[in-house]
Amino acid sequence: MFKGIYSAASGMIAADRVQEILSHNLANAQTPGFKQDRAAVRSFPEMLLQRLEASPSSRAGRSQPGRGGRLETPIGTLHTGVYMQESIPRFGQGPLQETGRALDVAIVDQYLPPNPETGRRGHLFFAVQAGDGEIRYTRNGQFVLDQDGYLVTPEGYYVLDETLNPIYAGHDRLVITEDGRVLLDPQVAGGAPADVNPEPRLWLGYTEHPERLIREGHGLWRWPEGEGEEPFAEPQLAANVPFLTDPANPGGIPFALKQGFLEQSNVDVTQTMTQMLMQYRLYEANQKVLQTYDRNMELAANQIGKLY
Structure with missing residues (x-):
């Protein structure tokens, strides 16, 4: 052969x-x-080819100890x-496209500093609640409102705030600040359910190991079980990551949200x-x-x- x-x-x-x-x-x-x-x-792996041939001692009627009477002549590698x-997913920042929609939000995290201890530079994700009740992560900020006035993805998954609760918007008359605060229209906010956060902030998760995320459909990512032992491995609230805040500038963060923009594919x-x-x-x-x-x-x- x-x-x-x-x-x-x-x-x-x-x-x-x-x-x-x-x-x-x-x-x-x-x-x-x-x-x-x-x-x-x-x-x-490369394979080493050798030619087996009878040794002079075996041809003379004497077997060679340990070699079965044969010589191994190297031929080369195969x-x-x-x-x-x-x-391997590539998590580079995609270009931004202006849409003008109040419910479109883009994450700009290309200037995130590396972790001074590990040297790794992480990435940010939105958090949504999937149909099974578990948390999923996404970079797609193309949000819509469901029939109850909650902020959801086009597939109907709830967009979560910093307390991991759904965000009530009521109407698209809202302002999303660069640090993720969702400021509702006063008239709309007055008609919100009593148990919702009156001034929610979008949950932004930070992870230094985005390559561990498992891709699912509709632009969602799932974190595998048992993969959160290392610091900043599993996505966690970016506001709780010490080196992402500037001590000299309280409230200053090296990332921003852009309302009315969408992050396009990085393809x-x-x-x-x-x-x-x-x-x-x-x-x-x-x-x-x-x-x-x-x-x-x-x-x-x-x-x-x-x-x-």
Whole structure:
């Protein structure tokens, strides 16, 4: 069997899976808050080829102790192909687009300082309450009002405040400040239910390990269970993170919310299409290698056998 078949086949499989990730990125190029995935392709371990042959002592009728009467002659290494190990989300800041809608909010966190102890720079997320009652995280600030006047996502998930309770807005006549306070119209605020916060503040979570988040549908992310042991690992209220506040400027924060703006996807359409074309060419090249092997095996089976 030609060993190169495995290398070519693994290359085709890896290119196909990378193409799926790029297609998913391209399909969400217009999705607010979407974070593109990057494919991590790794090579299989190299194999050392050796030729086994009879040793001079074994040919003379004497076996060589410990080697079974054989010599091992190194030939070289064999590459056995590649595989796509995982997809890694890229949490870079997406461009902002002005919409003018009072319920559209964008997070601007590109100037967050790194943690002076770990050197890691984190990211911020909104918190919403999913249908199962659990907390999910999102960068999509395209909010709407439900029939009861609460701030929700387009899928109907409640947007949460700093106390992890739904935010009552009542009407789109509201102001969202840069630090996340939701200031309602006085007439609307007067008709709010008695048990709601009269001046809520959007919950903004900070995490230094966004790569641990698990992507779900509708732009939501879920934090896996048992992953919160490290400091600032699981998303926590950004206002409680010490190095995100400036002691010399009480209330000063290195991030802001922009009302009337949406953070667009961070997918570079031109670059993604170029990468898709490269993966197509890679798949095609490996396919031609397999076709060459197929023709060689056909000759070996049909032509060489005619000599006997």
